[in-house]
Amino acid sequence: MNPDHPNAEWSAVMFDILRDAGIGLFTHVPDHGNDFLIALAMEHNDTRTLLLTSEEEGVAICAGADLVGKRAILCMQSSGVGNCPNYLSLAKGANFPILMMITMRGDYGEQNPWQYPMGEAVDSILETMGVLNFKVERRDELEKATLAAVDASGKGQKPAAIVLSQKFLGAKGF
């Protein structure tokens, strides 16, 4: 792992909160915004990672973990949210408390026009499918939003997403 990674500091904070909450399985579709978090989960003995072919698999995998009392998270870029609504029937209809970590594209300073359509649809998709939306726009919101999502999807039994905006992550040049 590269300690100079721009996301190293907050990823470590987020990872500790997630691990302390008993989240043991980190499913992911690779993204620059989650790669340090995933590297931490790969390295730690209490956690394992699982590479997906498409984001909706992560919804079902997290539901499977919940069936036996375990906790998992789906980490993905905002475009992947568009692959998930049908499987989020498990959240909205069956009360599986799916937890997600979403790194935004297409919101603040985005230069790739292909990212805007899905980026702009994330909030409404989450709301429509009954997933609570905990936004992070500034560094000082990270701990509270992560804890809120972890607690909502834990004892609260509600599907929840930590949504990291490009205002927080920074928009990449294109």
Next chain:
Amino acid sequence: MVKAPKANIDRRDILPQLFPKPEDWLFVSGLAGASCDAAALTGNGPNLYTMAGTMGAAVPMGLGLALSAPDRDVAVINGDGEMLMGIGSLVTVATAQPQNMTIVCQDNSMHRETGNQTGHTAGATNLETIAQGAGIISTMTIFEPDEIPAAQAFLADAPGPRFLVVRILPTMPCDFKRNFNMAECRVNFRRHFLENNNSSDNRN
């Protein structure tokens, strides 16, 4: 269109032959006929989570179960249409390599639930070779009843994850009225599992 080989296995009695002790397994079943047959197998037992939507989700849900309950045998029962809609999940299973996971795909080469429309496996598509290409370690296809003992041995002895395609006759599935309350089925499965597995980190 390439014609698929003829199948002579009746879906309504194959699962009890493959799973003579269903209480020893944790099951997830995909939508439509697969869930009817799986519910008949277990008497809609709390060791089975059946689906009637989220087409394609059975394999990844079974994978989450298998990785989270590594000491239990986990089986996914699905159909060919369900399998193809979530076909990428075979790749994810192959990468994760859960040794305790078995997938039984009942392939009737059609979409019976929606009116018997022809499916891809009626033509050139071969699910077993797709699974091999995905990297699933153990794969098998059976067409005839006299191959069932070999399939039983495959489920018992082949290293996991295992992918078994059963080419079935185009009959109706088992006539079994299962519980469609998806939230109640979740609670029943969790409660039964957690009461029977004294998990120290049961948080809910």
